[in-house]
Amino acid sequence: MASLGSLPFVIETKAESCVLLHCKNHHRPKFTHFSYKPRKSLEATCLHELTCGISLRCDGRRQLWRIKRVRSSDSEEGVGDVDTEDTLQATIEKSKKVLAMQRDLLQRIAERRKLVSSVNSNHPDKISYEERNDSLQNQDVASSTGSMEPGQILPSEAGPYGVDSSQQLKKADSEAVWSDALPSFLSRNSETTSVKDKQDKDSKNSSLLVESGASDPVIEDVQPPPLAGANVMNVILVAAECAPWSKTGGLGDVAGALPKALARRGHRVMVVAPRYGNYAETQDTGVRKRYKVDGQDVEVIYFQAYIDGVDFVFIECPMFLHIENNIYGGNRMDILKRMILFCKAAVEVPWHVPCGGVCYGDGNLVFIANDWHTALLPVYLKAYYRDNGLMKYTRSVLVIHNIAHQGRGPVDDFRYVDLPENYMDLFRLYDPVGGEHFNIFAAGLRTADRIVTVSHGYAWELKTSEGGWGLHNIINECDWKFTGIVNGIDTKDWNPQYDVHLTSDGYTNYSLEGLQTGKPQCKAALQKELGLPVRPEVPVIGFIGRLDHQKGVDLIAEAVPWMMGQDVQLIMLGTGRPDLEQMLRQFENQHQDKIRGWVGFSVKTAHRMTAGADILLMPSRFEPCGLNQLYAMSYGTVPVAHAVGGLRDTVQPFDPFKESGLGWTFDSADTNKLIHALGNCLYTYREYKNSWEGLQRRGMMQELSWDHAAVHYEEVLVAAKYQW
Numbered sequence: 212m213a214s215l216g217s218l219p220f221v222i223e224t225k226a227e228s229c230v231l232l233h234c235k236n237h238h239r240p241k242f243t244h245f246s247y248k249p250r251k252s253l254e255a256t257c258l259h260e261l262t263c264g265i266s267l268r269c270d271g272r273r274q275l276w277r278i279k280r281v282r283s284s285d286s287e288e289g290v291g292d293v294d295t296e297d298t299l300q301a302t303i304e305k306s307k308k309v310l311a312m313q314r315d316l317l318q319r320i321a322e323r324r325k326l327v328s329s330v331n332s333n334h335p336d337k338i339s340y341e342e343r344n345d346s347l348q349n350q351d352v353a354s355s356t357g358s359m360e361p362g363q364i365l366p367s368e369a370g371p372y373g374v375d376s377s378q379q380l381k382k383a384d385s386e387a388v389w390s391d392a393l394p395s396f397l398s399r400n401s402e403t404t405s406v407k408d409k410q411d412k413d414s415k416n417s418s419l420l421v422e423s424g425a426s427d428p429v430i431e432d433v434q435p436p437p438l439a440g441a442n443v444m445n446v447i448l449v450a451a452e453c454a455p456w457s458k459t460g461g462l463g464d465v466a467g468a469l470p471k472a473l474a475r476r477g478h479r480v481m482v483v484a485p486r487y488g489n490y491a492e493t494q495d496t497g498v499r500k501r502y503k504v505d506g507q508d509v510e511v512i513y514f515q516a517y518i519d520g521v522d523f524v525f526i527e528c529p530m531f532l533h534i535e536n537n538i539y540g541g542n543r544m545d546i547l548k549r550m551i552l553f554c555k556a557a558v559e560v561p562w563h564v565p566c567g568g569v570c571y572g573d574g575n576l577v578f579i580a581n582d583w584h585t586a587l588l589p590v591y592l593k594a595y596y597r598d599n600g601l602m603k604y605t606r607s608v609l610v611i612h613n614i615a616h617q618g619r620g621p622v623d624d625f626r627y628v629d630l631p632e633n634y635m636d637l638f639r640l641y642d643p644v645g646g647e648h649f650n651i652f653a654a655g656l657r658t659a660d661r662i663v664t665v666s667h668g669y670a671w672e673l674k675t676s677e678g679g680w681g682l683h684n685i686i687n688e689c690d691w692k693f694t695g696i697v698n699g700i701d702t703k704d705w706n707p708q709y710d711v712h713l714t715s716d717g718y719t720n721y722s723l724e725g726l727q728t729g730k731p732q733c734k735a736a737l738q739k740e741l742g743l744p745v746r747p748e749v750p751v752i753g754f755i756g757r758l759d760h761q762k763g764v765d766l767i768a769e770a771v772p773w774m775m776g777q778d779v780q781l782i783m784l785g786t787g788r789p790d791l792e793q794m795l796r797q798f799e800n801q802h803q804d805k806i807r808g809w810v811g812f813s814v815k816t817a818h819r820m821t822a823g824a825d826i827l828l829m830p831s832r833f834e835p836c837g838l839n840q841l842y843a844m845s846y847g848t849v850p851v852a853h854a855v856g857g858l859r860d861t862v863q864p865f866d867p868f869k870e871s872g873l874g875w876t877f878d879s880a881d882t883n884k885l886i887h888a889l890g891n892c893l894y895t896y897r898e899y900k901n902s903w904e905g906l907q908r909r910g911m912m913q914e915l916s917w918d919h920a921a922v923h924y925e926e927v928l929v930a931a932k933y934q935w
């Protein structure tokens with residue numbers, strides 16, 4: 212038995228073959244593919260809506276396929292044969308349901324309209340920014356003293372407080388686009404059609420007898436039932452960077468990959484990021500909105516692309532354009548204003564941006580904000596909307612990728628974020644370093660429904676005064692909603708078997724089976740490309756990362772004299788602190804035949820180094836998760852890392868007696884300890900080839916994909932959803 216939404220279907224077949232169920236009404240057609248034996252009922256679930264129409268197509272043979280619709284209450288046994296009366300009955304039942312749903316929707320609209328007009332009658336149509344501010348503050352006070360009605364909404368046009376319920380409802384009247392403002396399960400069912408359209412479509416759906424052979428050949432797109440099952444929800448990940456469009460480090464990788472894994476579990480997933488450049492894949496949605504930033508109205512344009520099951524929405528405005536190489540550049544105020552604008556515009560995306568024709572809506576929705584740059588989003592969600600009876604079913608999760616950057620400023624910065632006075636306490640923080648100050652990360656952590664960080668080790672460290680960078684007390688207070696989930700990797704982008712950067716210049720793709728030939732070929736290609744002596748026996752040591760205090764580049768620098776006494780080659784790729792960049796260049800100049808210091812950001816080189824190096828150094832002082840060691844291991848490159856944060860979680864130390872483990876770790880950020888670990892590593896590389904290969908193989912055989920982490924994220928999203 213197959214089921215479409217809550218309506219089950221039986222597919223009856225007469226010959227062995229395969230068919231496709233095609234949900235025509237869905238804005239983005241999805242297919243379910245069945246292989247089957249003659250006269251057998253089939254199990255399948257359509258991901259689409261209750262109201263989707265379907266048609267059957269077969270694989271080219273001239274067979275007559277039949278599909279029968281039955282009532283959801285029917286038992287399986289009673290539905291074996293095709294019966295037009297039953298089909299008709301099922302259609303009538305379905306029509307009734309649709310009509311009931313539409314009635315319910317119309318009633319809700321009427322109620323909302325009443326509410327809006329009563330609010331409008333108390334407020335002039337156009338109120339100034341300051342008036343809105345007062346109004347918000349007053350309502351906030353009213354709310355907290357209990358005089359505000361539940362569900363009461365703000366009387367604004369899309370502006371600093373963004374919610375334009377009245378506008379939306381007026382528009383709904385004429386254009387029937389009210390789905391934007393409704394909970395998503397209603398919005399999507401309603402799409403943008405009228406009741407009559409629905410009925411028309413419904414009646415069309417009753418003709419379910421399809422002759423095969425006339426249609427296109429089968430193009431398979433296997434869609435099993437959603438892995439998330441009943442937990443399927445709408446998820447919007449908001450981040451300041453998103454690979455491949457924008458990336459300064461690991462956050463970009465996560466924003467580009469985690470959403471795809473969540474989508475694979477059946478969630479409807481969107482990523483919202485600034486549009487820093489002219490991204491070819493994206494289309495102008497035609498949606499333009501204005502938001503207040505530092506008293507100025509700033510217009511944003513929403514662009515959109517649908518890739519690998521994920522809606523990518525990019526927010527364009529002159530503040531973002533052409534800074535892709537300097538995303539976090541500019542002075543403190545510039546960055547703050549960009550992030551304020553970004554968060555204000557992002558939180559309203561589910562209302563304004565129709566992805567595939569249909570907005571996400573604010574029901575059954577969870578935002579995933581990332582780091583301090585988007586930590587204002589949970590605050591705006593609460594202050595502008597949820598405190599005012601809007602977005603009642605929307606939740607937020609804040610992910611900590613790096614606590615070292617917090618959006619700190621003087622207390623006076625509070626005036627830029629356009630929030631009611633009583634919100635100041637969320638931002639206020641005192642610590643011995645910053646004194647009393649304004650802290651955006653603090654406010655986000657306090658406001659989000661759930662907090663995640665990117666490994667268990669880092670989750671523990673964040674609660675200590677050394678690891679929490681002044682936010683440990685807040686994190687300890689929030690322990691009940693705080694969890695660690697180790698990052699995954701994008702196994703499409705970062706996979707030696709398919710890596711697009713290994714297809715030219717002498718490099719080659721390789722898998723576990725081809726490790727012994729493929730990896731040496733990549734090593735030779737890397738040595739050649741960088742102008743180092745092409746010597747297969749010499750260990751190539753790599754470092755990739757931001758050149759800053761976190762990554763422990765200075766520890767490598769201190770170890771360079773020792774390393775140069777060894778027969779090794781060292782390749783370092785990074786950008787960051789000018790003094791460390793200069794140091795890289797200097798090392799290369801001093802040791803032309805042994806060191807390459809590549810100052811720059813090159814994704815291609817990072818991939819090629821990961822494939823061609825034997826060893827990856829990660830002496831990070833702190834490392835929330837670390838992706839490079841995960842990439843390295845999956846390419847058969849052995850990590851030598853400081854056992855901290857996610858590195859401790861993911862690099863199990865080599866045990867020569869048990870022939871277990873994945874690399875070498877050292878327990879404090881100390882040059883001698885680095886040298887000791889690297890020394891053992893080099894000794895094993897040279898003297899114990901089998902052990903070395905074992906290390907490589909164990910690394911490559913790990914399941915490091917995002918699919919695993921996505922299950923844990925889903926648990927957090929569900930917990931957030933039921934958080935009141």
Ligand SMILES: Nc1ncnc2c1ncn2[C@@H]1O[C@H](COP(=O)(O)OP(=O)(O)O[C@H]2O[C@H](CO)[C@@H](O)[C@H](O)[C@H]2O)[C@@H](O)[C@H]1O
Binds near residue numbers: 756
């Ligand atoms: N010069 C360069 N050229 C090309 N590519 C370069 C590069 N420098 C860095 N990269 C790439 O940027 C990414 C860095 O990711 P990491 O997770 O190692 O660190 P980052 O500190 O940025 O991320 C933070 O967020 C991530 C994600 O949660 C955490 O894993 C991490 O611990 C935390 O510090 C990798 O994809 C790496 O290849």
